Amino acid sequence: MARPRIRHIAINTHDRDKVADYYKEHFGLEEKSRGPNGTIYLSDGFVDVALISSPNLPYGIHHFGFVVDSVKAVEESVKATANANTYGAIAESWITDPEENRVDVSEHGWPV
Secondary structure, three states: OOOOEEEEEEEEOOOHHHHHHHHHHHHOOEEEEEOOOOOEEEEOOOOEEEEEOOOOOOOEEEEEEEEOOOHHHHHHHHOOOOEEOOOOOOOOEEEEOOOOOEEEEEOOOOOO
16 A cells, blocks of 8 residues: 555634735645635645634644545554544545544545
8 A cells, every 4th residue: 555645734713814824925835716605725836725714623633634545544544434424515524534534535535
């Protein structure tokens, strides 16, 4: 199996537009798209940043995601069943690490 690659980081923000403008102006990130729920997708060409806004979740880094060859192989390795994505985002599945941090796992990557 190829080494999984971190492909995206999701940040829960109070003001997505303000945060998007900051990263575009100061770090040269490019806005790739906006989701139907208002998520703003930015990219530096290698790693993508999803700016989400959910007042019911803690603000800051919400999760990050890996592109993997096989979600099934990840499940076998971590000895857990990946949760189906029910949040309307792109990755197919997610798991949690030993401290309950959410980690997306996707065989298809990030569309932006």
